[in-house]
Amino acid sequence: MNEQLQPLKKPTRTGKAGRSGTQDDIVYAHIFEAILEQRLAPGTKLSEEALGEIFGVSRTIIRRALSRLAHESVVLLRPNRGAVVASPTVEEARQVFFSRRMVERAITELAVEHATAEQLNELRQMVRDERDSFSRGDRGAGIRLSGEFHLKLAEAAGNAPLISFQRSLVSQTSLIIAQYESGNRSHCSYDEHMQLIDAIEARDAAQAVSLMMHHMDHIDSKLNLDEESASDDLHAVFSHLLQTKKRGSSVPAKG
Amino acid sequence: MNEQLQPLKKPTRTGKAGRSGTQDDIVYAHIFEAILEQRLAPGTKLSEEALGEIFGVSRTIIRRALSRLAHESVVLLRPNRGAVVASPTVEEARQVFFSRRMVERAITELAVEHATAEQLNELRQMVRDERDSFSRGDRGAGIRLSGEFHLKLAEAAGNAPLISFQRSLVSQTSLIIAQYESGNRSHCSYDEHMQLIDAIEARDAAQAVSLMMHHMDHIDSKLNLDEESASDDLHAVFSHLLQTKKRGSSVPAKG
DNA sequence: GATTATGCGTTTGTATACAAATAATGCAAA
DNA sequence: TTTGCATTATTTGTATACAAACGCATAATC
Numbered sequence: 111m112n113e114q115l116q117p118l119k120k121p122t123r124t125g126k127a128g129r130s131g132t133q134d135d136i137v138y139a140h141i142f143e144a145i146l147e148q149r150l151a152p153g154t155k156l157s158e159e160a161l162g163e164i165f166g167v168s169r170t171i172i173r174r175a176l177s178r179l180a181h182e183s184v185v186l187l188r189p190n191r192g193a194v195v196a197s198p199t200v201e202e203a204r205q206v207f208f209s210r211r212m213v214e215r216a217i218t219e220l221a222v223e224h225a226t227a228e229q230l231n232e233l234r235q236m237v238r239d240e241r242d243s244f245s246r247g248d249r250g251a252g253i254r255l256s257g258e259f260h261l262k263l264a265e266a267a268g269n270a271p272l273i274s275f276q277r278s279l280v281s282q283t284s285l286i287i288a289q290y291e292s293g294n295r296s297h298c299s300y301d302e303h304m305q306l307i308d309a310i311e312a313r314d315a316a317q318a319v320s321l322m323m324h325h326m327d328h329i330d331s332k333l334n335l336d337e338e339s340a341s342d343d344l345h346a347v348f349s350h351l352l353q354t355k356k357r358g359s360s361v362p363a364k365g
Numbered sequence: 366m367n368e369q370l371q372p373l374k375k376p377t378r379t380g381k382a383g384r385s386g387t388q389d390d391i392v393y394a395h396i397f398e399a400i401l402e403q404r405l406a407p408g409t410k411l412s413e414e415a416l417g418e419i420f421g422v423s424r425t426i427i428r429r430a431l432s433r434l435a436h437e438s439v440v441l442l443r444p445n446r447g448a449v450v451a452s453p454t455v456e457e458a459r460q461v462f463f464s465r466r467m468v469e470r471a472i473t474e475l476a477v478e479h480a481t482a483e484q485l486n487e488l489r490q491m492v493r494d495e496r497d498s499f500s501r502g503d504r505g506a507g508i509r510l511s512g513e514f515h516l517k518l519a520e521a522a523g524n525a526p527l528i529s530f531q532r533s534l535v536s537q538t539s540l541i542i543a544q545y546e547s548g549n550r551s552h553c554s555y556d557e558h559m560q561l562i563d564a565i566e567a568r569d570a571a572q573a574v575s576l577m578m579h580h581m582d583h584i585d586s587k588l589n590l591d592e593e594s595a596s597d598d599l600h601a602v603f604s605h606l607l608q609t610k611k612r613g614s615s616v617p618a619k620g
Numbered sequence: 621g622a623t624t625a626t627g628c629g630t631t632t633g634t635a636t637a638c639a640a641a642t643a644a645t646g647c648a649a650a
Numbered sequence: 651t652t653t654g655c656a657t658t659a660t661t662t663g664t665a666t667a668c669a670a671a672c673g674c675a676t677a678a679t680c
Contacts, residue, residue, distance in 0.1 A: 133634090158662070168635045169662090177429075181436060183526075190641055190662060202525065209526040216467050270457065271438075271464040271537070275530045282526070388664090413632070423665045424632090445632060445671055625678075633670075638663105645658070650651100 137165050137175040145184060145195055146284050147250030152197030156185060182281040196285060200335050203286045210279050211326050213272060214260070218306075218322045220267035222315040229266040233307050236262055241300040250288075256299050257284045263306075283329075290333040302328065392420050392430040397536070400439060400450055401543050402505030407452030411440060437536040451540060455590050458541045465534050466581050468527060469515070473561075473577045475522035477570040484521040488562050491517055496555040505543075511554050512539045521565075538584075545588040557583065 141161070144150045156176060158169040165172070180187040186196045198206070225233075240255040257280040264276035302325045309318035396416070399405045411431060413424045420427070435442040441451045453461070480488075495510040512535040519531035557580045564573035 157660095159660095170634055170636090173662095174432075177432070183529075191643090192662065205524045206526055208524060209530070212467065212471050216464075269460045269463060271461055271530075271534060274438075274533070275464070275526075278529070279526060412630095414630095425664055425666090428632095446673095447632065621680105623678105623680085625676105627674105627676085629672105629674080631670105631672075633668105635666100635668080637666080639665095640661105640663075642662085643658105643660075645656100647656085648654090650653080 133167055133171050134174050134178070137161070137167065137171055138178055140165070141175060141179060142184060142281070143250060143254065146254050146288050148288050150195050152195050152285075152289055154195045156193040156195065158192070182278045184281050184285055198282065198286055198289065200290075203290065203333070203335055206279060206282045206286060207326070207330055209275075210283060211323065213264075213276055213279060214322050214326060215319055216269075217260075217264050217267040217272060217276065218310070218318045219315055220269060220272075221263055222310050222313055222318050224268045225266040225310055229262075230307055230311050233259065233262055233266070234304070237300045237303045237307070240303070244300070253284050253287055256303075257281070259303055286333065287329070290335060292332060292334045299325070299329070388422055388426050389429050389433070392416070392422065392426055393433055395420070396430060396434060397439060398505060398509065401508050401539050403543055405450050407450050407540075407544055409450045411448040411450065413447070437533045439536050439540055452544065453537065453541055455545075458545065458588070458590055461534060461537045461541060462581070462585055464530075465538060466578065468519075468531055468534060469577050469581060470574055471524075472515075472519050472522040472527060472531065473565070473573045474570055475524060475527075476518055476565050477568055477573050479523045480521040480565055484517075485562055485566050488514065488517055488521070489559070492555045492558045492562070495558070499555070508539050508542055511558075512536070514558055518561075541588065542584070545590060547587060547589045554580070554584070 141150070141156070150156075158172045158176070161172045161176075162169045176185055176187065176193045179185040180193065183198075184196055185193045187193050236255060236259045240252055240259060243249075243252040243255055260280050261273070261276055264273045267273075302321065306318060306321045306325065309321055396405070396411070405411075413427045413431070416427045416431075417424045431440055431442065431448045434440040435448065438453075439451055440448045442448050491510060491514045495507055495514060498504075498507040498510055516528070516531055516535050519528045522528075557576065561573060561576045561580065564576055
């Protein structure tokens with residue numbers, strides 16, 4: 111219970127703390143990554159004090175990070191009852207995908223118009239990184255990088271509100287994939303990502319949008335959204351009940 | 366300078382403070398309304414301590430409210446340099462409107478499918494309130510209620526991510542209208558709002574979307590987005606220079 | 621006289637102490 | 651044994667104290 115991760119950078123409180131805002135980002139990124147890696151299961155309670163001790167910062171910083179995660183619907187913030195890792199329902203997942211199709215279509219059209227050569231190069235590099243992560247077997251990083259590709263595309267589109275919305279949608283999608291993706295068969299999204307870049311570079315809007323929509327279909331089809339995801343893990347099955355955290359009594363193994 | 370608004374509800378700290386979260390909302394709402402009423406001009410600095418004294422709460426609460434406003438791009442949060450009322454540029458305004466057209470189209474289509482009779486009644490009531498505000502000459506409340514109509518419509522559409530995005534877009538639109546709307550001629554949006562409800566109630570998707578798009582056009586056409594909004598207020602005119610703050614050299618009035 | 625250096629005052633960033641609420645535990649009674 | 655209640659303990663909500671950063675003003679130097 112009291113295994114303690116080494117604080118990432120904390121030792122001297124006064125030494126590096128000068129750069130403001132950085133600590134938030136680090137805590138945010140680590141929690142987010144832990145969720146994608148499924149080291150933090152949906153429903154897990156995120157205690158402010160425990161996290162503060164782990165990361166070597168005060169609850170103030172943790173609170174800011176949780177607030178940001180909550181805004182992206184990756185964690186759920188319940189008044190007076192703390193934060194838990196979100197466990198999106200099938201219906202919530204469907205709503206996210208509906209919004210994503212809408213946004214990705216717009217982003218693709220704008221990117222065909224506005225993406226610069228430099229941005230396209232950066233996108234290609236991201237796809238390579240993504241492919242490497244999956245081939246290394248680092249699924250969490252792969253999912254994250256796949257999301258960052260779509261975020262980068264939004265930046266290439268150049269519409270600030272869309273970028274912000276896309277950030278939230280991508281985060282939620284990553285969580286949904288981590289939670290619902292069936293089988294561990296390779297993601298393969300990097301292949302579709304590359305084709306998409308080609309179409310954008312060729313300024314072929316129709317083709318790019320078509321590829322993007324098929325890409326969305328593929329992501330969708332890899333998920334078990336038809337039924338309530340017949341998991342073989344009792345813990346996962348009852349995670350929505352366990353949110354309130356009941357010591358070790360979660361599995362009625364004994365009685 | 367030191368005129369102090371009476372604290373909204375604060376007197377006994379222990380008495381009512383039990384309901385958590387409420388204070389944030391109150392502070393948020395008051396600042397937001399003040400911005401819409403243009404009692405807080407774009408570029409105005411929002412000191413945490415000053416606001417805390419005005420509202421009778423600590424900086425902690427103010428900070429949360431500012432954080433929320435910043436997330437909706439209504440205030441700008443500059444690290445180590447405090448918060449200022451946002452002053453969206455013409456380009457930013459165009460981006461917001463682009464996103465709004467996209468979102469409103471989707472929302473309208475979904476609302477035609479899902480809006481209940483009760484929701485439609487609530488929408489009609491909101492339009493009446495909006496009309497009353499404008500006829501009272503309360504422009505700020507009118508702009509705010511007009512925005513809340515669109516937000517309510519998003520709720521009727523029933524897609525959570527869209528609701529969240531719409532909230533941000535509506536806030537920004539309100540700020541843009543407050544900043545760029547030409548002439549004080551009546552808003553008249555309530556008339557278009559009523560027609561829109563009729564079309565939704567008739568489950569006429571094509572008509573509803575058409576009305577919504579024309580409604581967007583009308584809002585757009587009332588704004589001075591063609592040139593840099595020839596304001597007669599020096600403060601507003603140079604607010605974009607004052608943000609980054611370059612000594613007093615921003616206005617070469619004297620030398 | 622202009623420009624850079626330095627000190628002071630103000631404002632924000634972070635940690636922490638205290639208060640309030642919620643959840644857990646134990647006891648008593650049916 | 652179970653159910654309800656009271657007490658205890660843990661956790662969150664808020665305020666505040668302290669530290670660091672920033673802006674401004676004055677002064678010193680070229």
